[in-house]
Amino acid sequence: MTRAPDAERPAGGRRGPAPTGRPTMRDVASAASVSVKTVSRVVHNYPFISDDVRGRVQAEIRRLGFRPNSNAVGLRRTDRPAGGIGVLAADLADPFYAGMLSAIEQVATARSFTTLVASSDEDPARERGLLGTFVERRLDGLIVVSADRRHDHLRPELDVGTRMVFADRPPQRLPVDCVLAAHAEGAGQAVTHLLGQGHRAIAYVGHSPVIHTARERLRGFQAALAEAGLEPHAVRTDAVDAAAAHRAAAELLATPDAPTALFADNPRLVGGVARAIAESAAPRTALVVFDDSELAQVLGVTVVAQDPRELGRRAAELLFTRLDGDRSRPRRVVLPTTLVPRGSGEGFGVALRSAGR
Amino acid sequence: MTRAPDAERPAGGRRGPAPTGRPTMRDVASAASVSVKTVSRVVHNYPFISDDVRGRVQAEIRRLGFRPNSNAVGLRRTDRPAGGIGVLAADLADPFYAGMLSAIEQVATARSFTTLVASSDEDPARERGLLGTFVERRLDGLIVVSADRRHDHLRPELDVGTRMVFADRPPQRLPVDCVLAAHAEGAGQAVTHLLGQGHRAIAYVGHSPVIHTARERLRGFQAALAEAGLEPHAVRTDAVDAAAAHRAAAELLATPDAPTALFADNPRLVGGVARAIAESAAPRTALVVFDDSELAQVLGVTVVAQDPRELGRRAAELLFTRLDGDRSRPRRVVLPTTLVPRGSGEGFGVALRSAGR
DNA sequence: CTGAAAGCGCTAACAA
DNA sequence: TTGTTAGCGCTTTCAG
Numbered sequence: 001m002t003r004a005p006d007a008e009r010p011a012g013g014r015r016g017p018a019p020t021g022r023p024t025m026r027d028v029a030s031a032a033s034v035s036v037k038t039v040s041r042v043v044h045n046y047p048f049i050s051d052d053v054r055g056r057v058q059a060e061i062r063r064l065g066f067r068p069n070s071n072a073v074g075l076r077r078t079d080r081p082a083g084g085i086g087v088l089a090a091d092l093a094d095p096f097y098a099g100m101l102s103a104i105e106q107v108a109t110a111r112s113f114t115t116l117v118a119s120s121d122e123d124p125a126r127e128r129g130l131l132g133t134f135v136e137r138r139l140d141g142l143i144v145v146s147a148d149r150r151h152d153h154l155r156p157e158l159d160v161g162t163r164m165v166f167a168d169r170p171p172q173r174l175p176v177d178c179v180l181a182a183h184a185e186g187a188g189q190a191v192t193h194l195l196g197q198g199h200r201a202i203a204y205v206g207h208s209p210v211i212h213t214a215r216e217r218l219r220g221f222q223a224a225l226a227e228a229g230l231e232p233h234a235v236r237t238d239a240v241d242a243a244a245a246h247r248a249a250a251e252l253l254a255t256p257d258a259p260t261a262l263f264a265d266n267p268r269l270v271g272g273v274a275r276a277i278a279e280s281a282a283p284r285t286a287l288v289v290f291d292d293s294e295l296a297q298v299l300g301v302t303v304v305a306q307d308p309r310e311l312g313r314r315a316a317e318l319l320f321t322r323l324d325g326d327r328s329r330p331r332r333v334v335l336p337t338t339l340v341p342r343g344s345g346e347g348f349g350v351a352l353r354s355a356g357r
Numbered sequence: 358m359t360r361a362p363d364a365e366r367p368a369g370g371r372r373g374p375a376p377t378g379r380p381t382m383r384d385v386a387s388a389a390s391v392s393v394k395t396v397s398r399v400v401h402n403y404p405f406i407s408d409d410v411r412g413r414v415q416a417e418i419r420r421l422g423f424r425p426n427s428n429a430v431g432l433r434r435t436d437r438p439a440g441g442i443g444v445l446a447a448d449l450a451d452p453f454y455a456g457m458l459s460a461i462e463q464v465a466t467a468r469s470f471t472t473l474v475a476s477s478d479e480d481p482a483r484e485r486g487l488l489g490t491f492v493e494r495r496l497d498g499l500i501v502v503s504a505d506r507r508h509d510h511l512r513p514e515l516d517v518g519t520r521m522v523f524a525d526r527p528p529q530r531l532p533v534d535c536v537l538a539a540h541a542e543g544a545g546q547a548v549t550h551l552l553g554q555g556h557r558a559i560a561y562v563g564h565s566p567v568i569h570t571a572r573e574r575l576r577g578f579q580a581a582l583a584e585a586g587l588e589p590h591a592v593r594t595d596a597v598d599a600a601a602a603h604r605a606a607a608e609l610l611a612t613p614d615a616p617t618a619l620f621a622d623n624p625r626l627v628g629g630v631a632r633a634i635a636e637s638a639a640p641r642t643a644l645v646v647f648d649d650s651e652l653a654q655v656l657g658v659t660v661v662a663q664d665p666r667e668l669g670r671r672a673a674e675l676l677f678t679r680l681d682g683d684r685s686r687p688r689r690v691v692l693p694t695t696l697v698p699r700g701s702g703e704g705f706g707v708a709l710r711s712a713g714r
Numbered sequence: 715c716t717g718a719a720a721g722c723g724c725t726a727a728c729a730a
Numbered sequence: 731t732t733g734t735t736a737g738c739g740c741t742t743t744c745a746g
Binding site: 381382383393394397401425426428429430431432433434 | 740741742
């Protein structure tokens, strides 16, 4: 954020159009022998311009390769929006966020807004820096998938008029709109489904519940079991990636009193858990995973699916509602999840099979 | 790009600091009883400032929530770069580009540059629009994964000093740097590997060679076979997605004289082709796929792997070399591919197995 | 160590 | 239908 010390060095400011460098409106104006304001009007399709002048100006614009400088535009024009929104994703490599992003872009494009994206890679410090950059660039609004656990520092931004919507993960003590999936209820759906299949020994494989979504999923898992008068057969929260999930599941399945069903709390674990099941003495152990993925489809794994595109669409529409002037109090939109049976939760085990439609 | 007609309407320009709205340097200056320039110096860590003044200014910056307006900064400052690069990706939902992007961001971050991303979704018109936006925002440089087949329209941008590097797909008649994988040679590696396993009837499954990469892969496939004095057993270029690939592969394998090995030209086809093989009368039919994927890892599919991160890293470094002043003629960097044997190309068929490492 | 004035490229307001 | 003047928020230049 902070740049090199102000060296106060001479810089030889250029006089008149530079020999090399980007042409300005003034360059176009003098080439077409009109005033700068006339060029501005042509650029913005102001209707009352003689065809002669319009033609000359357009020709010069093309010849010189003029493009308006949005820095200057954004500086002078403060009433109309600049036409850009920023999306801070936690991890662009995750197909879930890619889908969300694509839906956001679609809404923004329909409104003639540009979408600019940056990724925090789950690093809170990076997130703060990138949000700062977005703010400095005076984008019209932000959609944030936050990797941070505190959001107090955004309070001043909010007060000063920055519009933002949180998506997928809720804000902590910051009165802003947010769009979330029903994580706890979704995990409950998974449990209910497995109970319906006759399972009573259901184990949880996931990562430690420091992240909001993981915490909610675990909570929903436990609540649904409790409602049926059951305890979790086991809860493993050390499955940070596919390899760890493989180990955790393999260990669970190797015990004399092994669970008959597993619930994995996120899609990165599918491969590891499925493999552990396939390699175990009980290859028909049931499996339900939170969030869909290509791998789950191909392996026939039953999932509790969120709709990432819907999440993005709703977040974007909420943001634009705000940009259109809505000043009502912050809203929290909770989207339902869907249980998608594919076999692994219905007694067929995991296998390479029909890739969903 | 074009906005609403210039309505020339009154707008009630505000006088003095606005009651609501973003604080400016002037607001900070008057609150701290110093000049605007002094605030600027504090913001930029200019060393020769009395501690008293610095403290007062910093306090007001925090209190008012001041953030510099990068529009104004970028407008006035023309010698130093603004500190932002733009990446135009063809499809953010593709994990390949996600990896590339992450590597670019890493290089940029190390240089204190911000990375702004937009996705064309493989739409050339959208690509042109987004490149225009990047240019208007006066970013310091661009990395482009182009979905367009013509690039003449970028010529003026180039002449006017916009730095750009093409990645993954080459520019058409535009003298700019680019970084590509050795697609033809990679496809050749696949063929050579299959020949080495004794296969002589090798079929190609892919999409129509309108895209550069697909064309190159097909060319390399055919060339490697020709070198061994062989013809392709079949060439299917109608596999636009996994479902189409499944159909194509199933049809090939159902013929009396079926191929003993398949080469799939991109990772989106893995699931479909693998399933067709598993369902066929010859479940040990060999398979090599171009580009790695999680699915290929889990299914034990032998692949020809590019390194998307390396692609991104090299592109970013090339761009920064240019930003540092390098004016030598355009470079073309070609990165080698790696054959990764996992079983499907070595006689074990496709199966759910050990997820690579 | 600090400040006043000019101007980046563009648009708003007012004139002609 | 077109032009002139002022000024957005900041940095540069030059002066204290």
